[in-house]
Amino acid sequence: MRGMTGMEIDISGAFDPAGPDDDAQGQVPTERTAGATLLEVDDLAVEFRSDDGAVRAVDGLSYRVEAGRTLALVGESGCGKSVSSLAVMGLLPPTARVVRGSARYRGTDLLALSPAKHRAHAGTHVAMVFQDALAALNPVHTVGYQLTEALRARSGLSRREARRRAIELLDLVKVPNAAGRVDEYPHQFSGGMRQRVMIASALALDPDVLIADEPTTALDVTVQAQVLRLLAEIQAERQMGLVLITHDLGVVAGVADDVTVMYAGRAVEHAPVRDLYAAPAHPYTRALLRSVPRLDAGADGDRLPVVPGRPPVPGRVPSGCPFHPRCDMARDVCRTDVPPLADAAPERSSACFFAAELLGGARA
Amino acid sequence: MPENPATSDDAVLEVRDLAKSYPVRQGLVLKRTTGHVQAVDGVSLALRRGRTLGLVGESGSGKSTLARVLVGIEKPTRGQVLVDGEDVSTMSRGARRELRRNVQMVFQDPYTSLNPRMSVGEIVAEPYRIHPDAVPRTGRRKAVAELLALVGLDPDHVHRYPHQFSGGQRQRIGIARALAVKPRVLVCDEPVSALDVSVQGQVINLLEDLQDELGLSYLFIAHDLAVVQHIADEVAVMYLGRVVEEGDRPAVYKCAHHPYTRALLSAVPVPDPAARSAGTELLLEGDPPSPADPPSGCRFHTRCWLARRLAAEQGLAGDGPDDVPERCRTEDPVLVPLGRGDGARGAAVPHAAACHFAHRAAAFDGRPAAVVPEDAGPDVGPDIEPDIEPDAGLDAGLDADFDPEATLDPATGRAVLRPTRPDHVTETVPDPAVLESRER
Ligand SMILES: Nc1ncnc2c1ncn2[C@@H]1O[C@H](COP(=O)(O)OP(=O)(O)OP(=O)(O)O)[C@@H](O)[C@H]1O
Ligand SMILES: Nc1ncnc2c1ncn2[C@@H]1O[C@H](COP(=O)(O)OP(=O)(O)OP(=O)(O)O)[C@@H](O)[C@H]1O
Ligand code: SF4
Ligand code: SF4
Ligand SMILES: [Mg+2]
Ligand SMILES: [Mg+2]
Numbered sequence: 001m002r003g004m005t006g007m008e009i010d011i012s013g014a015f016d017p018a019g020p021d022d023d024a025q026g027q028v029p030t031e032r033t034a035g036a037t038l039l040e041v042d043d044l045a046v047e048f049r050s051d052d053g054a055v056r057a058v059d060g061l062s063y064r065v066e067a068g069r070t071l072a073l074v075g076e077s078g079c080g081k082s083v084s085s086l087a088v089m090g091l092l093p094p095t096a097r098v099v100r101g102s103a104r105y106r107g108t109d110l111l112a113l114s115p116a117k118h119r120a121h122a123g124t125h126v127a128m129v130f131q132d133a134l135a136a137l138n139p140v141h142t143v144g145y146q147l148t149e150a151l152r153a154r155s156g157l158s159r160r161e162a163r164r165r166a167i168e169l170l171d172l173v174k175v176p177n178a179a180g181r182v183d184e185y186p187h188q189f190s191g192g193m194r195q196r197v198m199i200a201s202a203l204a205l206d207p208d209v210l211i212a213d214e215p216t217t218a219l220d221v222t223v224q225a226q227v228l229r230l231l232a233e234i235q236a237e238r239q240m241g242l243v244l245i246t247h248d249l250g251v252v253a254g255v256a257d258d259v260t261v262m263y264a265g266r267a268v269e270h271a272p273v274r275d276l277y278a279a280p281a282h283p284y285t286r287a288l289l290r291s292v293p294r295l296d297a298g299a300d301g302d303r304l305p306v307v308p309g310r311p312p313v314p315g316r317v318p319s320g321c322p323f324h325p326r327c328d329m330a331r332d333v334c335r336t337d338v339p340p341l342a343d344a345a346p347e348r349s350s351a352c353f354f355a356a357e358l359l360g361g362a363r364a
Numbered sequence: 365m366p367e368n369p370a371t372s373d374d375a376v377l378e379v380r381d382l383a384k385s386y387p388v389r390q391g392l393v394l395k396r397t398t399g400h401v402q403a404v405d406g407v408s409l410a411l412r413r414g415r416t417l418g419l420v421g422e423s424g425s426g427k428s429t430l431a432r433v434l435v436g437i438e439k440p441t442r443g444q445v446l447v448d449g450e451d452v453s454t455m456s457r458g459a460r461r462e463l464r465r466n467v468q469m470v471f472q473d474p475y476t477s478l479n480p481r482m483s484v485g486e487i488v489a490e491p492y493r494i495h496p497d498a499v500p501r502t503g504r505r506k507a508v509a510e511l512l513a514l515v516g517l518d519p520d521h522v523h524r525y526p527h528q529f530s531g532g533q534r535q536r537i538g539i540a541r542a543l544a545v546k547p548r549v550l551v552c553d554e555p556v557s558a559l560d561v562s563v564q565g566q567v568i569n570l571l572e573d574l575q576d577e578l579g580l581s582y583l584f585i586a587h588d589l590a591v592v593q594h595i596a597d598e599v600a601v602m603y604l605g606r607v608v609e610e611g612d613r614p615a616v617y618k619c620a621h622h623p624y625t626r627a628l629l630s631a632v633p634v635p636d637p638a639a640r641s642a643g644t645e646l647l648l649e650g651d652p653p654s655p656a657d658p659p660s661g662c663r664f665h666t667r668c669w670l671a672r673r674l675a676a677e678q679g680l681a682g683d684g685p686d687d688v689p690e691r692c693r694t695e696d697p698v699l700v701p702l703g704r705g706d707g708a709r710g711a712a713v714p715h716a717a718a719c720h721f722a723h724r725a726a727a728f729d730g731r732p733a734a735v736v737p738e739d740a741g742p743d744v745g746p747d748i749e750p751d752i753e754p755d756a757g758l759d760a761g762l763d764a765d766f767d768p769e770a771t772l773d774p775a776t777g778r779a780v781l782r783p784t785r786p787d788h789v790t791e792t793v794p795d796p797a798v799l800e801s802r803e804r
Binding site: 076077078176190191192193219220221222223224225226229247248249250251252253254256273274277278287288289291292293294295296303304305306307310311 | 422423424516530559560561562563564565566568569572587588589590591593594617627628629631632633634635636637638639640647648649650651652
């Protein structure tokens with residue numbers, strides 16, 4: 001492809017990625033071996049304080065991020081995708097608190113650190129592209145200034161050096177004419193270009209793990225395809241672990257290696273992407289997959305399959321299996337007992353009492 | 365063919381050569397007009413009774429602007445808006461108000477389009493203030509509760525405020541509000557874009573039910589082509605303020621002729637990891653140009669993959685944004701019917717595209733090709749064979765990674781590319797729609 005080689009730049013060498021104000025535990029191996037576990041979230045639970053008492057937004061979420069692999073975190077609006085990521089980053093609003101669980105980055109439980117150390121540690125090694133990225137850019141600063149804010153704060157780069165780095169970062173995310181555009185303001189960038197800037201800024205400290213919260217939801221399909229390809233390229237080149245938060249199962253099919261499906265604040269299914277699409281092991285996953293409008297499906301007059309009902313509101317999660325009011329397989333036990341996330345097949349787990357039946361039925 | 369053309373074919377809402385431009389102002393104190401944004405530039409469309417017209421196109425292509433002009437929120441700079449065949453600008457004020465009632469809009473952004481200080485009940489009942497005769501005063505409370513239930517919201521929540529709802533729920537509040545005065549036409553500007561797939565289907569099915577029951581007509585704006593395919597009877601594709609392709613839904617989806625439409629279709633993610641494309645999408649480079657300064661000639665030429673490939677075929681470099689056939693750079697293509705064989709026969713809306721080389725798009729992108737009729741469209745370039753074979757012209761100068769040997773995946777119906785084998789006989793892969801019509 002044209003011009004590719006000129007863009008393969010290395011931004012990791014010029015400064016100490018651990019940074020001057022990193023904590024003592026920061027003896028972090030910088031090499032990334034494909035498949036090595038980078039981040040492990042275990043049984044995470046987050047609560048919000050509200051007038052009606054504490055409300056669980058995340059309630060027992062576990063997932064693992066490996067170097068060079070993409071994990072998709074999928075689920076309906078409000079199921080806790082963003083809140084769980086903010087908890088990992090140490091960026092929860094003051095009204096929220098982690099009530100249970102751990103988030104180990106290369107063995108260090110981030111959630112056990114002091115808030116300041118947590119943010120510093122996560123901010124360096126785990127980066128996040130926020131869901132409202134397009135609004136996150138400050139209109140009064142140039143794109144270049146914002147791109148290197150973290151860099152200047154952590155490694156004391158000179159202005160000139162920082163500007164050069166900003167151009168490299170813009171180049172990395174394929175903003176055309178990076179040198180010319182580094183001094184422009186966010187409003188002079190299109191939505192797709194602003195999203196690239198946000199990705200570039202997340203990559204500034206060469207993170208091990210990138211959490212991208214709905215990075216393409218606000219974009220057109222053509223621009224979405226560009227941005228997804230870009231993310232995949234950068235990830236493969238750096239062997240980053242990528243957590244892709246999305247509700248778009250088309251996007252997931254195109255880029256993910258593994259998928260964790262969330263429902264009402266917890267993981268209900270985990271599987272390699274092909275297995276999941278070939279035979280879901282949870283009725284919710286199955287219903288979600290059926291409801292995706294497909295370009296390749298005959299559309300004449302047929303109704304779109306839907307998941308009946310509505311997702312539960314935090315604080316009013318049904319008893320037993322939280323999915324039971326919407327589940328076409330529900331039985332008595334589902335109304336009283338909570339199904340744990342358990343192994344359903346090699347490399348797969350499901351939080352449904354009847355996962356084996358589902359998988360068996362699919363094979364038969 | 366619709367059974368009853370007299371009732372379903374006439375246009376409830378029509379625009380002719382519609383244009384809307386906004387002044388671009390510069391300077392902080394003395395704002396001077398330094399140019400114009402041609403948000404919509406010469407669009408003609410017809411929305412038929414009880415039917416759904418899908419309008420797709422990238423961000424900034426002018427879809428929302430067109431919608432606002434259609435419902436009368438903004439005045440066109442040029443052109444006509446006709447309701448039931450009557451020019452709106454010549455209507456009396458009373459007639460125009462009645463029109464406003466009949467044509468309601470569901471807005472794109474559920475966060476800014478709902479007043480945060482009004483309760484849901486007040487929001488849904490708001491249109492009654494402007495159109496008091498739509499529902500008698502005493503029946504309004506009940507009507508609001510019914511509307512909320514209709515769109516899948518809890519009627520007990522009438523006293524809640526927008527911030528207490530999720531984005532998806534707010535979108536439904538907007539739909540309930542639009543339906544309050546019993547309109548005949550709904551202009552839906554991205555009504556399901558903010559919804560989860562699970563809920564998206566519920567709302568689309570709901571819209572379809574309402575259409576069947578009430579004979580509503582929809583202008584359905586969306587960027588998700590898979591969604592539009594589900595609800596639309598006809599489709600129009602916009603690029604930079606213009607309609608570049610239009611036709612009946614099957615024609616546009618199965619035999620797209622404009623390279624932009626084909627790129628849009630190829631960029632839609634397929635929810636199937638087994639069909640993961642190996643970089644075979646027609647990736648458009650860059651962003652859409654600014655409508656304040658549209659490119660010369662064909663507005664799409666700065667991003668057109670077909671023009672690059674044609675240029676390469678003609679021995680030009682085929683690389684830079686201006687390395688395109690001269691015609692693309694200099695001559696503005698008009699929307700012309702594609703002629704017989706492209707789904708035009710028996711179609712309610714003739715399939716048309718605005719591209720000088722529309723009949724070559726299928727041949728060049730490795731996706732299934734439509735069979736081009738002998739009397740191909742009127743605008744086939746002089747140096748181009750009209751009835752070209754889909755695999756012709758693939759020798760010199762084409763992208764190395766471009767493989768002409770497209771075949772259909774039986775499971776998905778999509779084109780998949782096979783690795784080239786020297787001993788392999790290239791077969792022409794006909795479009796499924798064309799096959800169907802041949803069998804008849
Ligand atoms: N600041 C807050 N105060 C109270 N509740 C909150 C707050 N932020 C989020 N929540 C609640 O926590 C739950 C999880 O929210 P979260 O933003 O993680 O959802 P999500 O899965 O990211 O959804 P989406 O797809 O809409 O982004 C939601 O029900 C939400 O209402
Ligand atoms: N009030 C306005 N003043 C100036 N320019 C405007 C105004 N409204 C729209 N535009 C410009 O007109 C063009 C078309 O905008 P429009 O909102 O109609 O596009 P759209 O197709 O609806 O895009 P999207 O998918 O982002 O909603 C854009 O370039 C936009 O910036
Ligand atoms: S446990 Fe019961 S209710 Fe829950 S998903 Fe399985 S079958 Fe459905
Ligand atoms: S006229 Fe030329 S630039 Fe325009 S769409 Fe056709 S091939 Fe592309
Ligand atoms: Mg979120
Ligand atoms: Mg719009």
